[in-house]
Amino acid sequence: MPTTPAQPYDGSSDREIESLAEFDEVIATAGTLAGYRVQAVDLTARTDALLRADTTGAVFLGCPMTPEADTRVRAAGALVFPPVPGLPFDPYRGLLYTPDELFDGLADGYGSTPDxxxxxxxQETKANGDIFASMLRSVHDDAVSDALDELLVGARVVGVMGGHAMARGTEEYAGAARLGRSLARAGLTVATGGGPGAMEAANLGAYAAPFEDGMLEEALRLLAKAPLFTPSVTEWAAAAFEVRSRFPDGGPSVGIPTWFYGHEPPNAFAAHTAKYFSNATREDGLLARCTAGVVFLPGAAGTVQEIFDNSTPNYYESRGEPRPMVLVDEGHWTRRLPAWPLLTALAEGRAMASRIVLVDRIEQAPEALKRAGN
Incomplete structure (x- = not known):
């Protein structure tokens, strides 16, 4: 028997259902599921609604439902992608990760967490050539990108890039945290690579933004007892959750890490974590979403890559609106890793030349970012 094709999607998030509350609202107000996309919602307790609703052209992505409901919605014209058993992640997820979700079970050791x-x-599947596993990774990463785009609609996003090796308890780490706090207090959404070091520090600063200044100093003191994620990710993460417990309901920010660098855990201060399998998708997505510019703190290969990945669209920008780039630490970027001379040579005669700034001290970065954006 031929099935009814899925209805064309108009790109509106109003046609996506990503929670049980949204499902109930659509049923109550629209009275139909025709053409909707339902992502990772447990519908086992909504059999009656599924038996009654029009599901012509609907798509159900990883939604548990009773066999009776499954048979009925398929017969009525829906396309059903059933949940995949045995996975430690949901490839069809509709929302970004939270720190509590990624680190669930940390009390039993980091190895037991979903992350x-x-x-x-x-690690087990990436090299075995299993097309099903690679498909699941691709579906997951696309779902994460969709959720990230929905989260950031209308946001002025500023990226903070820097090395993972920056240790808690150092002045460099404290400076990166104060930078994140300043940017968040200026009304910007802070986005980082979501990992440890400079990335964690900037997310911590955004978390601290709603509190009095003394909160950040106390948080830095608590974190210093576990300076690095080696040798124990468990102790490193537990110190962050101690801060979150003592100072709940901090400010939001975004972390965009990757399991490609899975030996680097995500940090617990980004309220919204878009974690990817593909590092290429992650890097491109992170920089492309930094609509208000990027601050580059001292880093090594990964940060250098991000500088020039970000430079490429700026170089080819034809409307005269390249995004600001601020490099922090003159000695690092002109002598130790001399990216600045190459960057300025690349920018010569281009619109991006007026949007790149080199500063020596991290406290100069917010004003430099503002100046480069004007």
Whole structure:
């Protein structure tokens, strides 16, 4: 028997259902599921609604439902992608990760958390040539990108890039945290690579933004007892959750890490974590979404890559609106890793030349970013 094709999607998030509350609202107000996309919603308790609703052209992505409901919605014209058993992650997820979700079970050791188990699954499957596993990774990453785009609609996003090796308890780490706090207090959405070091510090600063200044100093003191994620990710993460417990409901920010670098855990201060399997998708998506510019703190290969990945669209920008780039630490970027001379040579005669700034001290970065954006 031929099935009814899925109805064309108009690109509106109003046609996506990503929670049980949204499902109930659509049923109550629209009275139909025709043409909707339902992502990772447990519908086992909504059999009656599924038996009654028009599901012509609907798509159900990883939604548990009773066999009776499954049979009925398929017969009525829906396309059903059933949940995949045995995975440590949901490839069809409709929302970004939270720190509590990624680190669930941390009390039993980091190895038992969904984050660590997903990395282990990735390590086992990434080289075995299983097309099903690679498809699941691709579906997952596309779902994460969709959720990230929905989160950032209308936001002025500023990226903070820097090395993972920056240790808690150092002045460099404290400076990066104060930078994140300043940017968040200026009304910007802070986005980082979502990992440890400079990335964690900037997310911590955004988390601290709603509190009095003394909160950040106390948080830095608590974190210093576990300076690095080696040798124990468990102790490193537990110190962050101690800060979150003592100072709940901090400010939001975004972290965009990857299981490609799975030996680097995500940090617990980004309220919204878009974690990817593909590092290429992650890097491109992170920089492309930094609509208000990027601050580059001292880093190594990854940060250098991000500088020039970000420079490429700026170089070819034809409307005279390249995004600001601020490099922090003159000695680092002109002598130790001399990216600045190459960057300025690349920018010569281009519109981007007026949007790139080199500063020596991290406290100069917010004003430099503002100046480069004008």
């Amino acid at each position: 660590a188990r997903t990395y282990s699954w990735f």
